[in-house]
Amino acid sequence: MDGDLRGWRPCLLAGAVFAVCMAGTTLPTPLYGLYQEKFGFDELTVTVVYSVYAFGVIGVLLLAGDASDAVGRRPVLWWGLACAAASAVCFLCATALGWLYAGRLLSGLSAGLFTGAASAYVIELAPRGSPRATFVATAANMGGLGCGPLLAGVLAQYADRPLHLPFVVHLGMVAVSAAVLTLLPETVRDRKPLSTVRPQRPGLPPRVRAVFGPAAAASFVGFALFGVFTSVSPSFLAHSLGVRDHAVSGLVVALAFFSSTAGQLAVGRVGVARSLPLGCALLLAGLALLAGALHWDLLALVVLSAVVGGTGQGLSFRGALSAVARVSEADRRAAVISALFVVAYTGISVPVIGVGLLVEPIGLEGAGLVFIACMALLVSAAGVYLLRRPVPEAEPADRT
Template sequence: MAGTTLPTPLYGLYQEEIGFSELMVTVVFAVYAFGVIGVLLLVGNVSDTVGRRPVLLCGLACAAASAVAFLAEGGLPLLCLGRLLSGFSAGLFTGTATAYVLELAPPGRRARAAFAATAANMGGLGCGPLLSGLLAEYAPHPLVLPFAVHLVMLAASFAVTWFLPETVDGARPLRTARPRRPSLPPQVRGVFVPAGLAAFAGFSLLGVFTSVSPAFLAQDLDVHNHAVTGLIVFTAFLGSTLGQLLVPRLGTARAIPLGCLVLIAGLALLAAALAWNTLPPLVLAALVGGSGQGMGLRGAVGEIAAAAPAEHRGGALSALFVVAYFGISIPVIGIGLLAEPLGLSDAGLVFAGCMAVLAAASGLYLLRRPGAGAGAGGAG
């Protein structure tokens, strides 16, 4: 997952080298999100039939191909191709890897496994910009070395995954796989809408930090240090991981609406940073908003994983991440479109207001639905 956010601190360098607008940055970023969505929609539940391990190996292969595309430095087309392949890899990993970790967990360790899966997801996404920011600022070849390091990490991951046991009984050969949209069994449908709303709102904030925050730092705050940019993006994903740690005490049902409330606080801090052009509220927005996103995500994953039958768990989780990645792509493109007439700061303020309204509506819906106070004792 680190590879999917690896280019975040490097977008400014690509803009200087290739020459494209801020709107194109958001489009390049959205290409990744649409790659994720496409894979989740077409083969989101294929691991339920062919097994978890083959799907993860295919995801690693796509990630390696993405790194090679970035290493080629062939201009905007290869940049988009690299992001698309990165989206394919993330789409293959999100639901499948989460289901795999849950199934590999020993009896009685399901709650810790849910945290391990979501923390690995968010932790990897956070470590990507931190790694590339440090290498771009303090090491030679800033557009080459991060992706070379990523290839080494992928090789190690491939070797480990190759020897993992399969958890799907009666898994069929990969060549027999047929595209199928993620399906929602009846047991999941009652919890999917509130879980999906929370995931959409939370991922939209992460999308802003991983796509347009480097430009805001450079243009409005005069921060050109790539390591600082990577650290701020990392802080958002660190907040997500910390928020997930709170879920066992709250229970998954309570964690989702409370996560929406914390997310609104993070959006308010983001609005303050954009309005006043100051750095401290931006750092706090990353930490607080990330915490709200993490609470909502772990709550959503726990609720859906607990409700879904084993044979449909991968598909149900993939469907959740389809909604989440729409949250990353659509609002980010909206900011890119508004940045030209309004400026980046004002476009970000419009985004913060819209997402705060959505998060508030989600929280109220969750609190009013029957059984909203249940689930206080479990983490899914």
């Protein structure tokens, strides 16, 4: 048993570093209401501040998504931790709105650097051939995203200096993560200079397009749902439901990410061909529950929407990733996966800004209902298409 644990130790430590970085990207979520009070900005500004993060991620994916394949995993992860630390410093120094934009952009850069490199690193450090390696990478990614708002919400509610302490704690965690990273081995043996890294152009070979369209639509809706939860749900909870407990707001957002982890893990049992339409159905149910929550002002429906929608997001996104990887040729696979991530992160930003634009003329509830109607149409079309033309069954998800 001890020997088995020692074999897993590098993988688990790398997973912990991954989780720390991703937690920083969602740390401000339950604090946006406090920033609104401090700087006096509206809901549209909240959504724009939130969405700057996604543009940072997309920029890194397009410009340096494969950098760790060339220069090594650890250098890229150190750059990611440096961006995470700089983001925390921006929030600590925030005396005007510009600091929040800078902090979110740096947070997006850290997530973009970590998403591919850390996933590969965790899997490479696991005992060879273990199907649990993907589980560790998935849990670290989505679990870290869920822990961010939970940590910030609890500290903001029950400790002093709510706009400072969460970022001080995260800075300490980043410092420990950097120390841990120095103890872990490099897994890329044939390293090249940074000058060899070239921008990646997402591409879609003809054989991929039939699968990519509905898979991308489901991914777009799932990430859009997460975008709404992590940007405007704390404001809805406070103003419409009277829930001003930051810990509760953070927990509701965290539930969506934790449920996504469960959904992604279920793909191995459900199978890729079934996980995509099932994920679409659960996303549709999550959207319906959110519509009910907006209409009747019920906290229970918000919680159910987070759980059901999060599970659907996990099923649909991991199923989409597995499906497009399965039908892509090896020399084009990275470009196709990059294209899927670009669509997904567009979903986490553009619709959220649309909600922000509609808040002033029709209110938060009305804007939310318009968003839900648009996303429901998109995910329904994708689901119907996938039922009529199922994607090819892939290898079990842990091997894709």
